[in-house]
Amino acid sequence: MPSSATAPVDAKPPTPPQGGIDGFFKITERGSTLVREVRGGFATFFAMAYIIVLNPIILGSAKDMYGHQLDNGQLVTATALVAAFTTLLMGVIGNVPIALAAGLGVNTVVALQLAPRMSWPDAMGMVVLAGFVVMLLVATGLRERVMNAVPLSLRKGIAIGIGLFIMLIGLVDSGFVSRIPDAAHTTVPLQLGGDGHLNGWPVLVFVLGALLTLCLLVRKVPGAILISIVVMTIVAMVINAVATVPSWGLTTPEWPGNPVATPDFGLVGQVSLFGGFDKVGLLTGILFVFTVLLSCFFDAMGTIMGIGDEAKLTDASGNMPGMNKVLFVDGIAVAAGGASSSSATTCFVESTAGVGEGARTGFANIVTGGLFAVALFLTPIATMVPSQAATPALLAVGFLILSGSITQIDWTDFTVAIPAFLTMLMMPFTYSITNGIGIGFISFTVLRLAAGRGREVPAAMYVVAAVFGFYYLMPALGLT
Numbered sequence: 444m445p446s447s448a449t450a451p452v453d454a455k456p457p458t459p460p461q462g463g464i465d466g467f468f469k470i471t472e473r474g475s476t477l478v479r480e481v482r483g484g485f486a487t488f489f490a491m492a493y494i495i496v497l498n499p500i501i502l503g504s505a506k507d508m509y510g511h512q513l514d515n516g517q518l519v520t521a522t523a524l525v526a527a528f529t530t531l532l533m534g535v536i537g538n539v540p541i542a543l544a545a546g547l548g549v550n551t552v553v554a555l556q557l558a559p560r561m562s563w564p565d566a567m568g569m570v571v572l573a574g575f576v577v578m579l580l581v582a583t584g585l586r587e588r589v590m591n592a593v594p595l596s597l598r599k600g601i602a603i604g605i606g607l608f609i610m611l612i613g614l615v616d617s618g619f620v621s622r623i624p625d626a627a628h629t630t631v632p633l634q635l636g637g638d639g640h641l642n643g644w645p646v647l648v649f650v651l652g653a654l655l656t657l658c659l660l661v662r663k664v665p666g667a668i669l670i671s672i673v674v675m676t677i678v679a680m681v682i683n684a685v686a687t688v689p690s691w692g693l694t695t696p697e698w699p700g701n702p703v704a705t706p707d708f709g710l711v712g713q714v715s716l717f718g719g720f721d722k723v724g725l726l727t728g729i730l731f732v733f734t735v736l737l738s739c740f741f742d743a744m745g746t747i748m749g750i751g752d753e754a755k756l757t758d759a760s761g762n763m764p765g766m767n768k769v770l771f772v773d774g775i776a777v778a779a780g781g782a783s784s785s786s787a788t789t790c791f792v793e794s795t796a797g798v799g800e801g802a803r804t805g806f807a808n809i810v811t812g813g814l815f816a817v818a819l820f821l822t823p824i825a826t827m828v829p830s831q832a833a834t835p836a837l838l839a840v841g842f843l844i845l846s847g848s849i850t851q852i853d854w855t856d857f858t859v860a861i862p863a864f865l866t867m868l869m870m871p872f873t874y875s876i877t878n879g880i881g882i883g884f885i886s887f888t889v890l891r892l893a894a895g896r897g898r899e900v901p902a903a904m905y906v907v908a909a910v911f912g913f914y915y916l917m918p919a920l921g922l923t
Contacts, residue, residue: 447601455691462755468804473756475803475861476667480540484810486669487542489828490796493616495818496693498522498545502786502841505554505562508722513710514783519783519822521707527815530790534808540797541750543776544809546789549738553786557719557731567781572716574778574787580740581770585903590744592771592901596856597883598748599848602862604747604870606844606878609792613837616830617649617902618692644682645691645831646651648675652835668800668836672685675832685773687738691829699823706819710784730922736776737914738877739787743773745876746790753844754798783881792876795840796833858894862887881911 465471470480470815473522499518506512517611533541549570557566580586614620619641636642639919641650652675659667679696682688709822720728751763758764773790780788797807818824854860866883870876891900 467808470804473803475801478636479801479812480806481899482666482669483540483797483800484807486800487794487797487812488496488811489672491544491791491793493545493830495519495523498550500553501550505558507558508561513798517707517710521710521783521914522706523781523818525588525783525788527812529779530808531812533772538805539769540802540807541790542687542794542808543788544628544786544791545780546787550786561719561722564713564715567714567784568716569716569731570718570735570781570787571778572732576736577777580775586770587766587905589903592903594859595854596859596863599852600866602663602744602749602752602848603845605745605792606841608870609837613834617834618646621651644686644688648679649831652832653838656835656839668796671835672833676828678899679829679832694829695828696829700819702824704822712783714783739777739789741788741880743878746792750794754803796836799840805906858890884908885911
C-alpha cells in the first residue's frame with residue numbers, strides 16, 4: 444500500500460537533510476518530515492497514555508503471598524518512568540517509531556500467577572531474569588533468526604491480526620462493545636454497548652471521534668488522528684461539565700484541580716532476583732520465567748513486525764534493517780520494567796497511531812518518551828484524555844494495516860494461507876498477540892509436513908512450534 448494511504452501528505456515535499464537531527468534519525472531519507480515525527484509522537488502518547496492509569500490498577504489490585512499490595516502512586520511513577528526511559532532508548536538506538544510501556548497481559552501474569560506464590564520483589568525478579576534471557580537470545584542471534592524464518596505471507600497475517608486486534612481493543616475500551624457477563628448464561632461473548640444498545644455520552648464521543656477520524660483520513664488532512672484526539676477530548680470535557688455522566692471509564696475528561704503531582708520512586712530497585720525460586724522451587728520458577736519470556740518475546744515480535752511493515756521500514760523480504768538493535772532494546776525494557784516493579788515493559792501496538800500520522804523514525808519516540816517524562820510530574824493532565832477520544836485512532840489504524848497487507852498473502856498456497864488466516868483471527872478472538880502467533884506457527888509447521896514439504900520449514904520454526912506446543916500443554920501436564 445502506498446505510504447500516502449497510511450498517512451496524510453503534507454503540502455510541501457520533504458526537503459534535503461538540513462542538520463544533525465535529520466541526518467541522525469534519517470528523517471528525510473525515510474520520506475518523513477520533522478512535523479510528521481512530532482505529530483506522530485504526540486498521537487502515540489495519547490493513544491497509550493492510558494497505561495499510566497491501567498497498569499497501576501492491574502498490579503495494585505493484587506496481593507503477594509504475604510498480603511502486601513503495591514502503592515498506587517508509586518506504580519504510576521514507575522510506569523511513566525520506565526515508559527519514558529525505554530521509549531527514548533528505542534528512539535536513539537533502534538531509530539524506529541515504536542514506543543514501549545508496561546505490557547498488558549504480562550502484568551496480569553505477574554499479578555495473578557507470580558505474586559500470589561511469592562513476594563512482590565521475588566515476582567519482579569522473575570521479570571528481570573526473563574529480560575536477561577531475551578537479551579541473551581538477541582546477543583546470540585537466535586531471536587532475529589526466528590523472526591527471519593517466518594514466511595512473508597505469515598508475517599502479513601501477523602500484521603493483519605494486530606490490525607484486527609487493535610480495532611477490537613478500541614471498540615472494547617471505548618464501550619462501543621462490551622463483554623456479556625457470565626450471569627447471562629450465553630455463549631455469545633460480546634454485545635453492542637453495555638446492554639445491547641448504544642447508550643450514554645461516552646459512546647457518542649467515540650462514535651463522533653471515529654467518524655471525524657475517518658472523514659479526515661479520507662480528506663487526507665495532515666494530523667488527522669491527532670486532530671481527532673484533541674477535538675474529541677475538548678468535546679468530552681464540555682459534555683462532562685454540562686451533563687451528568689455516570690462513568691467515563693478509567694479517565695474522566697476534566698481539568699484537574701492540581702495538575703502537578705510529585706513522583707514517588709519508592710518501588711524502583713525493589714527486586715529479588717532469585718528469591719522466588721526459594722518460594723516455588725527450581726522447576727516452577729523456571730516455568731514462571733519461561734511464561735513471562737514467551738509472552739514478552741512473541742508479543743514484541745508481532746508488534747515490531749506489524750509496525751515495521753506499516754511504517755515501510757522492511758525490505759523486499761519483509762526484514763527490518765537494524766533489527767538486532769530494536770530487539771536488544773526490547774530485552775532491556777523487559778528487565779527495566781521488572782527492576783522498577785512496573786512489570787515487563789514491551790513494544791506497544793498503539794504505536795501504530797503515530798505511524799498513521801506519518802512517523803517513520805526514532806524521533807517520534809523522542810517526543811513520546813519526552814511526554815512520558817513530563818507525565819511524571821503532570822500525571823493528572825496526561826491521564827485526562829478519555830479512552831473514547833483516543834480509541835478511534837486504533838479503529839482507523841487497524842483498517843489501514845489490514846488494507847495494506849491482506850492482498851500480499853499468497854492465498855493459493857494453503858500451507859501458509861491457512862496459518863495466516865488462523866493467526867489473524869486468533870489474535871482478536873483470544874485477545875492475545877502471542878496466542879495468534881503460536882497457533883499460526885504450529886499450524887504452518889504441521890501443514891507443511893502434511894503436504895510433504897517439511898524440508899521447506901526452517902529449523903527455527905520447528906523449534907518455536909515445539910516450544911509453543913509445550914506451552915499450551917503446560918496446564919494439562921500440571922506445570923502451571
